[in-house]
Amino acid sequence: xxxxxxxxxxxxxxxxxxxxxxxxxxxxxxxxxxxxxxxxxxxxxxxxxxxxxxxxxxxxxxxxxxxxxxxxxxxxxxxxxxxxxxxxxxxxxxxxxxxxxxxxxxxxxxxxxxxxxxxxxxxxxxxxxxxxxxxxxxxxxxxxxxxxxxxxxxxxxxxxxxxxxxxxxxxxxxxxxxxxxxxxxxxxxxxxxxxxxxxxxxxxxxxxxxxxxxxxxxxxxxxxxxxxxxxxxx
Numbered sequence: 001x002x003x004x005x006x007x008x009x010x011x012x013x014x015x016x017x018x019x020x021x022x023x024x025x026x027x028x029x030x031x032x033x034x035x036x037x038x039x040x041x042x043x044x045x046x047x048x049x050x051x052x053x054x055x056x057x058x059x060x061x062x063x064x065x066x067x068x069x070x071x072x073x074x075x076x077x078x079x080x081x082x083x084x085x086x087x088x089x090x091x092x093x094x095x096x097x098x099x100x101x102x103x104x105x106x107x108x109x110x111x112x113x114x115x116x117x118x119x120x121x122x123x124x125x126x127x128x129x130x131x132x133x134x135x136x137x138x139x140x141x142x143x144x145x146x147x148x149x150x151x152x153x154x155x156x157x158x159x160x161x162x163x164x165x166x167x168x169x170x171x172x173x174x175x176x177x178x179x180x181x182x183x184x185x186x187x188x189x190x191x192x193x194x195x196x197x198x199x200x201x202x203x204x205x206x207x208x209x210x211x212x213x214x215x216x217x218x219x220x221x222x223x224x225x226x227x228x229x230x231x232x233x234x
Contacts, residue, residue: 023081042121048076114139
């Protein structure tokens with residue numbers, strides 16, 4: 001599916017702290033005062049993961065930025081341009097530099113609305129590290145299939161223990177994924193934590209919101225996401 005008319009993405013790029021060029025798509029909701037969601041993809045993937053998701057977020061009143069992380073690949077019939085420019089796909093942990101670069105871009109680009117972060121699979125782990133490190137900058141966090149995907153047995157839980165902003169987490173309709181997400185959420189001191197467990201169908205990562213990946217369950221998952229996001233839209 002392509003972006004809805006009027007919600008076309010603007011291709012941009014910016015440099016990470018180590019000078020790696022990060023490529024991204026920016027979806028505008030028409031005002032820099034609207035909240036901005038930073039969208040991060042799963043393993044082997046790229047910003048195309050959000051080609052049908054970001055336009056929906058725009059209709060809900062959010063600006064959105066979907067990036068190509070340095071750990072990724074050519075899913076969705078799209079090239080991960082960050083990986084292509086770098087010449088290789090790195091391990092998951094190194095992509096934190098790209099998430100930080102997206103946050104820096106958000107703070108320096110004239111966007112004045114709240115910033116939310118959204119991760120998928122390994123990046124759903126990284127967003128906890130990002131939020132723990134940048135507590136004053138991030139309003140809320142959404143994690144789709146978070147897990148201990150990073151080096152160290154409890155790296156994500158240690159970070160989650162420092163995250164007190166509102167958190168939304170969901171996962172595939174899989175007992176292991178659900179339990180791991182719960183173990184991460186449980187250690188967060190946040191007073192507002194939502195773990196959505198799909199009753200109809202859920203698939204791994206943000207793909208759970210794509211009808212082409214989750215035809216029977218996408219709508220149910222979207223309803224949960226919309227409920228969470230409603231308090232942040234302006």
